Amino acid sequence: MTMASRVLRTPHAAEYCGLKPPTFEKLRLRGEGPVFIRLGSRAVGYLVEDLDAWLESRRRTSTSDHGPRGKNEGAGVTRRPVQLTTSLRRD
Numbered sequence: 845m846t847m848a849s850r851v852l853r854t855p856h857a858a859e860y861c862g863l864k865p866p867t868f869e870k871l872r873l874r875g876e877g878p879v880f881i882r883l884g885s886r887a888v889g890y891l892v893e894d895l896d897a898w899l900e901s902r903r904r905t906s907t908s909d910h911g912p913r914g915k916n917e918g919a920g921v922t923r924r925p926v927q928l929t930t931s932l933r934r935d
Contacts (some may be wrong), residue, residue, distance in 0.1 A: 851881065851889035860895055 857878075858868040865935060871877030872888070880888045880896035905909060 850885075850892045852895070853887070853889055857890040857895055860892070861899060874934065 851859075852872070854868055855865045858865045861868070865881060868877060878890055879894045880890050883889045
């Protein structure tokens, strides 16, 4: 971190990225958002350069391009196994 690094709190960081603060909080909770700094027991901040890097990592050229599927990546989609059941009973 350099002397010129600027730290934004959640509302300003969310606005900087074009999102709402609750969305940012959910991303942070799931580990899908940008890297953050714990400023206190309930306060977090984001370096502008980390926000820029996170935004850059989300650039796509197609709506079907979901990007790399690393840990906690998946645009919030949870895939669960499907259990198929069939009823062979005849009444």
